[in-house]
Amino acid sequence: MVELDTNTPVPRHVAIIMDGNGRWAEERHRPRLFGHKAGVDSVREIVETAREIGVEVLTLYAFSTENWNRPSGEVSGLMGLLKSYLQSELRTMVRNDIRLLCLGQQDRLPADVRAILQQTIDDTRECRSMTLNLALSYGGRSELVLAFQEIAKECQEGVLDWRTLSETTISDHLFTAGQPDPDLLIRTGGEHRLSNFLLWQASYAELYFTETRWPDFKKAQFLEAINIFNHRQRRFGKVGAQLIREGRGATDGE
Ligand code: IPE
Ligand code: IPE
Ligand code: MG
Numbered sequence: 001m002v003e004l005d006t007n008t009p010v011p012r013h014v015a016i017i018m019d020g021n022g023r024w025a026e027e028r029h030r031p032r033l034f035g036h037k038a039g040v041d042s043v044r045e046i047v048e049t050a051r052e053i054g055v056e057v058l059t060l061y062a063f064s065t066e067n068w069n070r071p072s073g074e075v076s077g078l079m080g081l082l083k084s085y086l087q088s089e090l091r092t093m094v095r096n097d098i099r100l101l102c103l104g105q106q107d108r109l110p111a112d113v114r115a116i117l118q119q120t121i122d123d124t125r126e127c128r129s130m131t132l133n134l135a136l137s138y139g140g141r142s143e144l145v146l147a148f149q150e151i152a153k154e155c156q157e158g159v160l161d162w163r164t165l166s167e168t169t170i171s172d173h174l175f176t177a178g179q180p181d182p183d184l185l186i187r188t189g190g191e192h193r194l195s196n197f198l199l200w201q202a203s204y205a206e207l208y209f210t211e212t213r214w215p216d217f218k219k220a221q222f223l224e225a226i227n228i229f230n231h232r233q234r235r236f237g238k239v240g241a242q243l244i245r246e247g248r249g250a251t252d253g254e
Contacts, residue, residue: 002220004053008230011183014050015059015205017197018043020189020213027213033077038215040085047089047132049219051096053226057131057179059103061197065139068108079113082136086116090123097129103175104138131179138175140199147173176201184229186222188214206232 004010018039025035043060050058063078093100100120109117117136150173154160160169171177182198185205192209194202208225210217233240 002223002227004223005227005230010054011226011229012055012180013057013059013182013184014055014226015061015182015185015198015202016046017061017185017187017189017195018214018217019187019191019195021215023189024213024215032074033081035213035215036078036081040081042214042217043085044089045218046222047098048096049222051098051130053223055130057133057182059133059135059176059182059198061135061138061195063104063136063138064196065105065137065142066196068137079110083113083116086113086120090120093120093124093132094127097127099124099127099131101131101133101175103133103135103143105142106137108137133176133179135197139196140194141196143174144170144200170200174200181205183234184208184225186210186225188212188217204234204236206234 021035021039022032023035024038025032028034046060047058062082067078068075092098100117102117102121106114106117117134147170151160151165151169155162155165171181176198181201181203182205185198185202186208187193188210190209190211190213198205206229208228210221210225212221233243235243
């Protein structure tokens, strides 16, 4: 059984590209939706584990802006699963003190999904032990476009002054405003790309790629990823000797 290294800090923010459901199903000669259904069990287990070990923010990439281009049957199947996941998890989230947020263009989601999503967001608003960001209809580039539009508007209205725009101004206008950047970004399913995920926020995240398909990614695989993360040295542009002098051998990005 994989145990978490107890003498190292847990990453504050873990972001996951949950990929490989379709291939997992195809490898079993089953329809793709069967893989998405199995993936929901992994979502439950990873949310529970993240909360248990003290992750502050967990971001799950559930549906990208590009995923709207999939066959309509798969899109509606995914929306149905999302709706039933939210309906079944609301009470567990409240009990476990997990706040739900949505990153993405909520207005593109079907009305029934939007309604349950908004209810879950409202009902978990006061929860503080962990934030669960569901990236839904999310694209990193469109998030940046929205942020720049808002910043331009605020400059025009005199709320902001273009001379004082900074990296913080941009971070503050993203869906993740107020949250720490991801420390660890995991992608399951064997692909080695970001697929438009958290382009701004992940600039210094540690990347972890695994062949494991998302439905097979469970507590043990998650803890293993965190243990590997904890053995990396995050240098943030410095040299290793500087970090040792500062008393930061590995992964402490503060
Ligand atoms: C990820 O699994 C889930 C979503 C993108 C919604 P995929 O459906 O992309 O699975 P593969 O990559 O085809 O195996
Ligand atoms: C990325 O997976 C999006 C999600 C996991 C929600 P995709 O399967 O859509 O990414 P590509 O098409 O392989 O880049
Ligand atoms: Mg995929």
